[in-house]
Amino acid sequence: MKVRTRFAPSPTGFMHLGGMRTALYCYLFAKQHGGDFILRIEDTDQERYVEGAVEVIYSSLKEGGMDYDEGPDKGGDYGPYVQSERKEIYLKYAKELVERGGAYYCFCTKERVESLRDENGNVRYDKHCLHLTKEEIQKNLELGVPYVIRQNIPEHGVGSYEDAVYGHIAVDYNELEDGILIKSDGLPTYNFANVVDDHLMGITHVIRGTEYLSSTPKYNLMYDAFGWERPVYIHLPPIMKDATRKLSKRYGDANFDDFVSKGYLPEAIVNYIALLGWAPKDNSEKMTMQEMIEKFSLDGVSKSPAIFDDVKLRWLNGEYLKAMDDEAFYRISEPFRKQSKTYGKYDGRLIAKLLKTRIEIMSEIPEKIDFLEEYGEFDVNMFYHKKMKTDTEMAKTVLPLVYDALNALDSFDHQSIHDALLSLATEKQFKNGQILWPARVALTAKDVTPGGAVEMAEILGKEESLRRIKFSMDLLNK
């Protein structure tokens, strides 16, 4: 049988990383088995509907490299893929479930249900309407009395199943409530729509968060009542913000888009979240989507919550950045270099090259290169460096030589500058650092720079380099 998994988010906001990981595992599992990955939008709660949220889901999955085989914008043989467009289907099946004894009409008012609240503040329905006669129900229906359809859960017995990651799960039916399947507005609740859709769409493996672990017996009751085959359940541990708080979209934590706009690469994000709750047999960390598909396995999925560690995400992102060739990095970093005040003034390719090994996320770019524009009077004590055996006196003698050497160059490229400066050191019997340190300080007026004297001169260009060295010489002679 062909494996079919689905990702079924509700369009309530942005794509958060927890959902993203669920989608990823669904995708990996399906693709590994040559199966289909389906996207279904669960929008039965009209109050939570957020404009544009569906588009965010589409684009996030696309950017994350999770191409679904069927979905609202893709079509497929099991549509529609948006629950609000399937309204009639649910009501029809709900009625069938009533026929089969798995559910019943309930005409109780909210007030009456509220009055059933127990000492812990929990409402537990008392199956009052289960005992209505056929005539009473018919009469209420004809009178148009508002109703909901409730699941009829046995008063005794135990519901159990084998979860693919958590193992045997058993819940006493008396712990479960006769939950509402069809709301008074005629729309189904998640509990019902989910079961009906998963079955109708031929979902073989249900992959979702642990919040459904203990309510799954309720769903199994429905599968059984309908005479449908139960899917394989694969529940996933949550991703936490810290030891006690889940990453949640409510607080706007960890939205995929936010990370992308901060300069994280989608592949790095996806790669990282794959590792939260799963480890491949060979302990690989940096993996392509294809490698993840090949390595994915359910026995590598962990049962305990994983804390989201943005420090490690940054590291991984840095690894991706470093692995890019210079041209690719040059292109992808463009929007971030543009945010710097140095943009357009120097060779972007040279700058990008320096940046590549020095940043982990691209939003660090502007602050890293703004220094190029911050030149002016500086503390000449910066010329002092013990290990290099250089100080202001050394600078006074070296800088003019550097000036002349650079001034003599026709071609001001990396190699030429490098050779000129180093041969200067050899000729005059200086240590490399005795030339390069003062030169770099003179060129940048900074004690730390991303790159050395040669790179700095190269980026600044001949004219500006000479100007700055001259400026430093004057400063020293003041």
Added chain:
RNA sequence: GGCCUCAUGGUCAAGCGGUUAAGACGUCGCCCUCUCACGGCGAAAACAGGGGUUCGAGUCCCCUUGGGGCUACCA
């Protein structure tokens, strides 16, 4: 409160009865080096606690503690 569930360094995690308890991030140190990075090498750092079972327990069982989830006309 009841029920479900989880528990290895600061973090992610290997481990699935016998190991010097991996690896990665981070931290620290050293090397490389014109500074900062990169890269290389190395170090510190963990089986929540208590009972069992067993010749032997991080691995199995129970309890305690702690965490998460469910307990909605949300999903």
